[in-house]
Amino acid sequence: MLPPRLVDALAGTDVPAPAAVLDLAALRANAAALDGRAGGLPVRVATKSVRCRWVLTELGAERLMTYSAAESVWLARHGWDDVLLAYPTADAATLTEITADPALRERITVMVDHPAHLGLLRAAGAGPHRPVRVCLDLDASLRLGPVRLGVRRSSVRTPAQAAAAARRVAATPGVELVGVMCYDAQVAGVPDASLPERVVKAVSTAELRRRRPALVAAVREVVDVPLVNVGGTGSLHLYGRSAEVTEVTAGSGLLGPTLFDGYRAFRPAPALFLVSPVVRRPAPRVATVFSTGFTASGPASATRLPSPVHPPGLRLTGTEGAGEVQTPVVGDAAGALRIGDLVWFRPAKSGEQLERVTTVHVVDDGALVASVPTYRGEGMSFG
Known part of the structure; x- marks a missing residue:
């Protein structure tokens, strides 16, 4: 009501x-609840679920997860100094802008998961004197035989693939690997009102508890990355005791749209x-x-x-x-x-x-x- x-x-x-x-009291209550569920881990705010600078400022958001390269530049130029671009980009003009500006290179981390992304950065001017920070996206989807549950993101799924991808990044002049992301969309973004949904989420959570530490370890054998970003509104409570995780992300849980009415752990x-x-x-x-x-x-x-x-x-x-x-x-x-x-x-x-x-x-x-x-x-x- x-x-x-x-x-x-x-x-x-x-x-x-x-x-x-916007109900400001509800926004504040949701933010406090998300912080409490994060188990002491820092919460990075997903800007695609907010799209209002005033709200980001009101929340005191210091870490941002953006959805667009141009958005990342805009927010970095408005004072945010920890901007993680969550999706790979083919925006050559904006990559060139980031590469040419030392302040933007320091503030923005670009997502990659394919060798072609490294080529785009090099073409944009990344080099030994213009290093660009990048994060490696890891596949967190659940695969049960031929069935795939979760979003189609990275092709980097196994520890061997993660290590190979990290080596490619490390061997690319002007590209600095600083983190990995492993987003569990089939857990974080799916309600658990029905028994089948709860079973899928439980199975996927157990599978990731086994696979994710191995993925991170494989990358860290190549580069000791300081950033490991996971989770979303529906799953951030699962990671407080995960030794390899350094932060979680939330966005939709701040404003409470109807697609989140079916969550049992957090509404x-x-x-x-x-x-x-x-x-x-x-x-x-x-x-x-x-x-x-x-x-x-x-x-x-x-x-x-x-x-x-x-x-x-x-x-x-x-x-x-x-x-x-x-x-x-x-x-x-x-x-x-x-x-x-x-x-x-x-x-x-x-x-x-x-x-x-x-x-x-x-x-x-x-x-x-x-x-x-x-x-x-x-x-x-x-x-």
């Missing part, structure tokens, strides 16, 4: 819609909402809301749609769902809605939704305390 303090804070205000609303408080006014009343129990059809990435399904949460009792229609320009909602509560009334939605994912709006309206202690720009609001888009 939507806290009344949020509804009251926006009552009578002229907020352009669709708009994003973040909803902190981000979308609001938009009713613009049509096509039938007695139907109200049409402007826009809000910000569908989240992933397998196409109803779980990727925003969910109406206020007034209570609303639901999307099966034939239209949530739309780019209009979203019909139905139910008994729709009959009481008037044109101009605000309807509140929870997004399925968090950061992706903020690509669609320019401003986040921050509510604290029942009052609208700030309106701050998203990446898009600052004229930046890295998707």
Whole structure:
């Protein structure tokens, strides 16, 4: 149920819609809970789940995990000095910018998992006098015979492959291997509401407890890397006693989108909402809301749609769902809605939704305390 303090804070205000609303108390509570679950390990904030510099600053985030090379440069130039680019890039212009600037080379670590990535860095100017820091991405997916569970990321899966990849990096002039990443998407990013989900997560966790230390050890026999990054919102509590791990990552757990409602170990408080006014009343129990059809990435399904949460009792229609320009909602509560009334939605994912709006309206202690720009609001888009 939507806290009344949020509804009251926006009552009578002229907020352009669709708009994003941030419950600051819920954000702070989620951040504290994630820190507590991390078992003493530092938590790196995944910026793709936030996409708002004000929120990153409010969280006191010192370590960032970015999703774009250009985003990494932008944040490094705005004061962040520990930026881990989580995905390999083919952005030659931005790699050249990083390579040419000593401050950027010091602040940004670039992800690699293929020899071609090293070639791109060399072509961008990396060399003995322009060393670029890199992190080696390791495959953490679960493979059961021909079945692969988890995201398709790195091809570096076995200790032998990890050692060979580390040797390739070490032999490349101007490329400095400083860390490894091993992201368990099939554990961190999958709810555990059903028995099959719980079984897969348990099996994968056990498999990684055996394989991950061997992978890290194989790399460290070549280069004694100081950084070992693992985990996500749904798994960071698993690594506090893992001797080889130096930090964990979290992002979605800060804002609590609906895709994280099915987690048993941790259910973040909803902190981000979308609001938009009713613009049509096509039938007695139907109200049409402007826009809000910000569908989240992933397998196409109803779980990727925003969910109406206020007034209570609303639901999307099966034939239209949530739309780019209009979203019909139905139910008994729709009959009481008037044109101009605000309807509140929870997004399925968090950061992706903020690509669609320019401003986040921050509510604290029942009052609208700030309106701050998203990446898009600052004229930046890295998707």
